[in-house]
Amino acid sequence: MVFELENDSLQDESCLTVTSNRKSHHSDKVKKNLIIRLNRIEGQIRGIKGLIERDTYCDDVITQISATQSALNSVAKILLEGHLKNCVLERIQEGDMEVLDEVLVTIQKLLKK
Numbered sequence: 001m002v003f004e005l006e007n008d009s010l011q012d013e014s015c016l017t018v019t020s021n022r023k024s025h026h027s028d029k030v031k032k033n034l035i036i037r038l039n040r041i042e043g044q045i046r047g048i049k050g051l052i053e054r055d056t057y058c059d060d061v062i063t064q065i066s067a068t069q070s071a072l073n074s075v076a077k078i079l080l081e082g083h084l085k086n087c088v089l090e091r092i093q094e095g096d097m098e099v100l101d102e103v104l105v106t107i108q109k110l111l112k113k
Contacts, residue, residue: 025086030078037075044068076110 026034045068051061084103091099 022087024082025090026082030082034075034078037071037078041068041071041075044071080106080110 044064048061048064048068051064083106088099088103
């Protein structure tokens, strides 16, 4: 599932739009792991907000932002691995070679960050 922001400004979740109706095939174990990681990241984001509200030294805030970005990258790696091993493989086996272009675009998006 891909979400896009309507513009580059800060948006709430109501501005996210689903661009695909396909479903993922995560095991319960992987899904639980991802949710735990995302809950931790959500806490990190709230912590960063608190640091800014308390006028914390910029370098300390940046360090926390970097740690949060690293945690998000870990989630993306887990998702990408599962996507390649399951979704992409399945679509290739069905003869859908367009999935390769989709994966390349996804990887380009990940590498831009």
